[in-house]
Amino acid sequence: MNVPIEYFVLLSMALFSIGLFGILTRRNALMFLMSVEIMVNAANINLIAFALYHGNLTGQVFALFVMALAAAEVAIGLGIILVLYRNFRDVDVTVPTTMRW
Amino acid sequence: MTNGPQLRLGESLLPGILAVALFGVMAMIVLNTGFADEMVGFPEGISVTSEIGYALFDFTALQSTEGSIGNTEPFxxxxxxxxxxxxxxxxxxxxxxxxxxxxxxxxxxxxVSTGDSAGAQPAATDGGAENGTSRSSGGEQR
Amino acid sequence: MTYELIAFALFAFVTLASALGVVLLADPWHSALMLGVTLVSVAVYYVMLAAEFVAMMQILVYVGGVLILITFAVMLTQREDADAETETDEVVQT
Missing domain, CATH: 1.20.5 (Single alpha-helices involved in coiled-coils or other helix-helix interfaces)
Known part of the structure; x- marks a missing residue:
């Protein structure tokens, strides 16, 4: 392994910042899901890089769990988005204000 | 729908600055942290995939014991x-x-669209959308 | 030594550029395509980090499952308005 671990950590931080930027700027609910996927992938890169760094497989197993949870989260999120679209004819997150006190 | 991809810019200055500042802070923390130059790595000759499987299903008797790969927690x-x-x-x-x-x-x-339930509508085989015509004719389907 | 570093730099460029494309492109459909490029290029790092099984799970779960689901949602929630083609991210007051 010749690439130092700092580069992987910097890459995952850049990906996390890009995902955060996407969440802060977009108003489409689908873009929220995609940005969350980018952030989850950044966390996974960190986990696997440190798994190799420490020579321990816990990080890899944990990355598998994170991927399973991300799949579940996307299933729920898409269900909510489709219900949102059916009720409001839009996927903008600023339109549904029914539950605002 | 065949127009090319367009960038969506503007009115995102503050979140952009915030994201870049967050990246700067985290990059400073990382660059000031002394990581070891050499990664430990996995020992030669063992299958990483098999070890993941042993860790997933608590097969601690089958787990390799060489190096720190034997310290993987059961999951x-x-x-x-x-x-x-x-x-x-x-x-x-x-x-x-x-x-x-x-x-x-x-x-x-x-x-079947449920908005207007007039007339005979096809494909109600799942029993979900029963309309007035089928209900008034006996109702034995339910 | 340098070959792996060069490969890492190239794929880091691909990943960061496509991730920026996800958050900056106006059309959600283009963003979904860019997300696919990002997810596939992340799998390359997993191979570089001796995690072949996780790389394969990344391809199967993310590209084969999550990306397809997001593509479904993008196609199901496309509005047919003519003015919404370029500004699908704007607030439409109804």
């Missing part, structure tokens, strides 16, 4: 918890996809 309980969470996600997705009209649950994949 059977978390594996089962993730399985339960995935089942819950499947159920929740089905509940979300189900429509409720007049108190009757309508199947998610039925192709």
């Amino acid at each position: 059977l309980i978390s594996f089962l918890l993730i399985a339960v969470v995935l089942d819950a996600a499947l159920d929740a997705a089905l509940v979300l996809a189900k429509r409720e009209t007049e108190g009757e649950p309508i199947a998610a994949l039925s192709s």
